[in-house]
Amino acid sequence: MSDAPDPYGFESLSLEWLRAKPGTKWGQNRDVLNAWVADMDFPPPPVVTDALRGLLDSGDFGYPVWGLEHSPALDAFVARSAARYGWHITPDDCRELNDVTQGIQIALEHHTVPGDGVVVLQPSYPPFLRTVREMGRRLVPLNGERSAESASGWMFDWDSLDPVLAIAPAKVLLLCHPHNPTGHVFDEPELRRIVALAEQHDLLIISDEIHADLTFAPNRHMPIALFAPERTVTIQAASKTFNLAGLRYAAMHIGPEALRERVNAVADHLYGEPNMFGAEAARAAWTDGDPWLDAVMAHLDAQRHLAVELVCEHLPGAVATVPSSTYLLWIDCRPLGLGDDPSEEFLRRGARVNEGPEFGELGVGHTRLNFATSSAILRQIVQRMAG
């Protein structure tokens, strides 16, 4: 543990406190160390708990004052997009959602029909694969590989998509930007290459940017909509950045006018309305949460390096690259000889990490470790993985 100031207690987590948490990460299996689902172990930003407490103390859980108009969270999203990313949008072009995956499914529903191709980067955040499968769309995989030449340690061979799409056209490119589970950050030249490809093959870009704020400097997140406003649907949430996933709030910007009109033509209650607690939490986080975010990023920056060091020390042979974004470490465990799903053995040894094969074919023999915890607990997690 370092002597650096720790005003939010990121380094003072106790296992007792974590094990008493009711959420899915720790609540299912309290005997092991949990480093799986993408929730952080830290308490949420005080500005969020204060805002929620204010709502509770008001004693008014009736319809919010914003009624059927958009919530103040959407205004905060629009203001933050301009201030942080130079991306100027209006609330009229947005929809509020319960979650990011819902937005992906709404865009797919209105832009594609069963059998249409959807390009998905591999390894893939598992709900992308489930969504494509369950909606009867055709998966067009684009494989990533580790590359010493890329700043993030990862590359996607965009040129290889050209001949594939020339033979079997697709309708959508579903981008995870930045990329879960590798942490790859798409820089401007790569974003421009993706947009050129999308234009050439007339692809709608659905960009899940939920991890955007978790980009480590000097890498910089740029919304892909900056380069292709008319063909991009962007979905964002405060939930990964500020650890609020259970509150269910997300915002979707729909660039293409025709698609926006189709989505807006749907009966107004079909996709639900945001819950005022989720909206209030997102508003508070996006408006006043940046000091907490700066602190958490400084902590995660140290943790990402520590995580790789610990893997090298305790799991020699396993391959892990310091991620450029997020608090997730994608580990190639094939050299350890632990089978297709090493997480099973890690669980037996007392640490729960994510099942690699759920991330698609490239996930076989891999696992994903969540390092958003204290350095002491991270140490114990990797030691347990080593058995």
Ligand SMILES: Cc1ncc(COP(=O)(O)O)c(C=O)c1O
């Ligand atoms: C890339 C990505 N998209 C979406 C989500 C989930 O967002 P939601 O719960 O809002 O659907 C996650 C959660 O880990 C994620 O990593």
